[in-house]
Amino acid sequence: MHIVVCMKQVPDSAQIRVHPVTNTIMRQGVPTIINPYDLFAIEEALRLRDTFGGEVTVLTMGPPSAEDSLRKALSFGVDRAVLLTDRFFAGADTLATTYALATALRKIGAEFGPPDIVFTGKQTIDGDTAQVGPGVAKRLGLIQLTYVSRINSVDTDKRLIEVERRAEGGVQQLQSRLPCLITILEGVNEIRVGSLMDALKAARATLIKWSAQDAGVEDITKCGLRGSPTIVKKVFAPQPRAQKAELIELGDNPGDALIDALFQRQPKLEGELEKLARGY
Amino acid sequence: MIEERFDAIVVGAGMAGNAAALTLAQRGLKVLQLERGEYSGSKNVQGAILYADMLEKLIPDFREDAPLERHLIEQRFWMMDDNSHTGLHYRSDDFNEEKPNRYTIIRAQFDKWFSKKVQEAGAVVLCETTVTELLQDARGKVIGVRTDRKNGKVGADVVVLAEGVSGLLGTRAGLRSRPDPNKVALAVKEMHFLPQETLEARFNLKGDEGAVIEAVGTISEGMTGMGFIYTNRESISLGIGCLVSDFERTGQTPYGLLEKFKSHPSVRALIEGSEVKEYAAHLIPEGGYKAIPQLFGDGWVVVGDAAQLNNAVHREGSNLAMTSGRLAAEAIFQIKSRRDPMTKENLALYRKMLEDSFVMKDLKKYRDMPDLLHIRAQNFFLTYPQLVSKAMKDFVRVDGVTKAEKEKATLRSFLAARSLKGIIGDAFNFARAWR
Numbered sequence: 001m002h003i004v005v006c007m008k009q010v011p012d013s014a015q016i017r018v019h020p021v022t023n024t025i026m027r028q029g030v031p032t033i034i035n036p037y038d039l040f041a042i043e044e045a046l047r048l049r050d051t052f053g054g055e056v057t058v059l060t061m062g063p064p065s066a067e068d069s070l071r072k073a074l075s076f077g078v079d080r081a082v083l084l085t086d087r088f089f090a091g092a093d094t095l096a097t098t099y100a101l102a103t104a105l106r107k108i109g110a111e112f113g114p115p116d117i118v119f120t121g122k123q124t125i126d127g128d129t130a131q132v133g134p135g136v137a138k139r140l141g142l143i144q145l146t147y148v149s150r151i152n153s154v155d156t157d158k159r160l161i162e163v164e165r166r167a168e169g170g171v172q173q174l175q176s177r178l179p180c181l182i183t184i185l186e187g188v189n190e191i192r193v194g195s196l197m198d199a200l201k202a203a204r205a206t207l208i209k210w211s212a213q214d215a216g217v218e219d220i221t222k223c224g225l226r227g228s229p230t231i232v233k234k235v236f237a238p239q240p241r242a243q244k245a246e247l248i249e250l251g252d253n254p255g256d257a258l259i260d261a262l263f264q265r266q267p268k269l270e271g272e273l274e275k276l277a278r279g280y
Numbered sequence: 281m282i283e284e285r286f287d288a289i290v291v292g293a294g295m296a297g298n299a300a301a302l303t304l305a306q307r308g309l310k311v312l313q314l315e316r317g318e319y320s321g322s323k324n325v326q327g328a329i330l331y332a333d334m335l336e337k338l339i340p341d342f343r344e345d346a347p348l349e350r351h352l353i354e355q356r357f358w359m360m361d362d363n364s365h366t367g368l369h370y371r372s373d374d375f376n377e378e379k380p381n382r383y384t385i386i387r388a389q390f391d392k393w394f395s396k397k398v399q400e401a402g403a404v405v406l407c408e409t410t411v412t413e414l415l416q417d418a419r420g421k422v423i424g425v426r427t428d429r430k431n432g433k434v435g436a437d438v439v440v441l442a443e444g445v446s447g448l449l450g451t452r453a454g455l456r457s458r459p460d461p462n463k464v465a466l467a468v469k470e471m472h473f474l475p476q477e478t479l480e481a482r483f484n485l486k487g488d489e490g491a492v493i494e495a496v497g498t499i500s501e502g503m504t505g506m507g508f509i510y511t512n513r514e515s516i517s518l519g520i521g522c523l524v525s526d527f528e529r530t531g532q533t534p535y536g537l538l539e540k541f542k543s544h545p546s547v548r549a550l551i552e553g554s555e556v557k558e559y560a561a562h563l564i565p566e567g568g569y570k571a572i573p574q575l576f577g578d579g580w581v582v583v584g585d586a587a588q589l590n591n592a593v594h595r596e597g598s599n600l601a602m603t604s605g606r607l608a609a610e611a612i613f614q615i616k617s618r619r620d621p622m623t624k625e626n627l628a629l630y631r632k633m634l635e636d637s638f639v640m641k642d643l644k645k646y647r648d649m650p651d652l653l654h655i656r657a658q659n660f661f662l663t664y665p666q667l668v669s670k671a672m673k674d675f676v677r678v679d680g681v682t683k684a685e686k687e688k689a690t691l692r693s694f695l696a697a698r699s700l701k702g703i704i705g706d707a708f709n710f711a712r713a714w715r
Contacts, residue, residue: 193430
């Protein structure tokens with residue numbers, strides 16, 4: 001079984017600051033991490049490999065420094081890491097990203113065997129679009145299983161997979177043919193600590209680095225900023241709320257006191273609630 | 281089962297560990313460095329001042345790409361009482377030289393850079409890997425380490441213990457005793473961020489210039505301790521530390537002292553309006569020469585803070601760490617190139633090299649100072665600063681009291697507080713310890 005995990009190196013959003021004047025994200029000095037949602041995808045891939053045999057390849061597109069994250073993925077026990085890096089890829093929105101990743105996935109398939117499953121995380125913590133996984137699936141004509149919370153079974157002979165998918169209002173049980181693309185939900189597993197051998201291998205591994213040309217990109221205008229129709233018109237930091245939590249003395253009749261306190265602070269609320277009550 | 285062997289394993293990626301791993305790798309040895317933090321620097325805490333000379337010996341052109349904050353052109357020493365400070369202030373434009381001697385740094389960034397150099401030199405650096413135990417053969421020779429990872433044993437001809445001040449591994453393996461609470465300080469610090477222009481205006485700095493304030497006095501509540509203020513590019517590192525045993529004895533808290541230091545009128549003005557982004561605590565070896573544990577044995581050497589190599593009088597530590605790491609590596613390389621085994625006898629070379637260097641010579645010079653400053657802490661950290669403050673206040677105040685009267689009163693205040701014998705004794709002891 002060949003499983004490919006698409007992952008992204010992102011700035012650690014817990015430590016990010018927005019420049020008070022220019023409103024741009026201050027990336028300088030902010031540590032980078034593997035997108036936390038992708039860790040669940042990596043672990044799920046490793047578990048399937050441990051059960052069914054085969055290999056796990058991780059793929060990322062990013063600057064040369066994304067090597068750190070790939071090495072980290074290798075230290076969990078991933079077999080192979082591919083870094084897609086080229087200045088032509090810079091400034092890509094989700095459309096251009098899916099183009100580059102899909103191209104690289106085809107090349108991975110040709111070089112190391114076609115993937116049975118492509119995993120991605122639910123979304124990234126920097127872009128938060130959740131578009132790249134489905135976009136890649138569409139470009140490669142893969143069946144897409146999004147928001148998967150559990151893999152129930154894999155039948156490698158019949159090439160079938162059964163998963164649970166969290167949908168609005170319930171859980172769907174889905175069966176699909178392989179190959180497919182799965183975007184996996186957070187919290188479904190916990191990333192492992194790799195063995196000492198895995199860690200040693202990761203530290204010494206030579207990463208596979210592909211430029212646009214190496215990956216087999218045919219139309220460079222579909223990559224990076226040029227291939228990105230998305231325009232960032234404005235970036236702004238939300239105004240911090242001036243109101244602070246306050247302590248309300250409730251006295252003997254706490255219910256009434258609380259309602260009074262609420263209505264006093266939100267005068268519109270009283271009218272709206274009355275209007276609502278009249279409806280019943 | 282041990283699956284792989286290295287020439288040397290370095291435990292820890294602080295200043296000493298990085299210096300050792302770098303030197304070993306530069307000499308072509310097969311080196312494994314293990315660090316429990318997420319990256320080199322993630323767990324490392326220092327004020328921090330970097331001394332260029334000792335780093336130049338490892339990375340001559342470090343100024344080209346190392347993350348340095350400011351080079352120091354000014355040193356202030358403060359003796360404080362509750363409302364005032366008496367300062368000694370040295371500032372020199374000569375320190376604006378082409379290759380400055382001292383810099384402020386932020387360890388999380390600096391160590392990351394340092395670690396990159398170690399990796400580039402060819403060492404295998406594994407982070408998020410905690411060494412839990414030293415592996416010893418039947419005769420006690422250290423033959424490798426066990427880590428917290430699965431199948432976590434790995435072998436080596438020699439293990440360099442750069443594990444930091446608490447020396448847990450060495451203690452657990454029975455190679456040394458735990459550091460004595462009398463000989464270790466607990467320091468706490470905060471990073472106060474300020475706009476660069478504000479910071480430069482407050483400290484009278486321009487460009488990359490930096491200043492250092494070191495302070496003793498009533499801020500340590502009569503305990504053996506010191507406060508510090510270092511200027512980074514757009515932040516101030518501010519902290520205070522006292523001996524662990526003193527905290528234990530007095531029931532004072534480190535954060536309590538820090539708050540007091542910060543609210544002192546002389547300090548408050550410097551950090552006003554700043555935003556605290558980070559706080560940290562760390563132990564500092566303060567025992568000096570007499571606290572140095574056994575430094576080598578069959579298959580192991582110990583370097584840096586783990587070897588308690590810290591010059592408390594001059595607040596030097598990282599340079600001693602780097603030098604001890606480098607010398608340990610040099611010794612190992614020499615033994616290795618003679619094809620000799622890493623026995624206690626052979627590794628004694630490291631101790632000898634250390635004795636010949638400034639590290640041991642400086643520590644030896646001040647060998648009596650830690651005890652003196654501890655036993656007479658009340659005098660040196662409380663009484664004298666108060667007396668000096670009072671004397672200065674009377675000296676500068678113009679109030680119609682005759683100068684002769686003032687001098688007499690000052691002298692009397694000293695005598696009342698310490699007696700002639702006491703003062704002479706303190707001076708004599710201090711001079712002797714300094715010698």
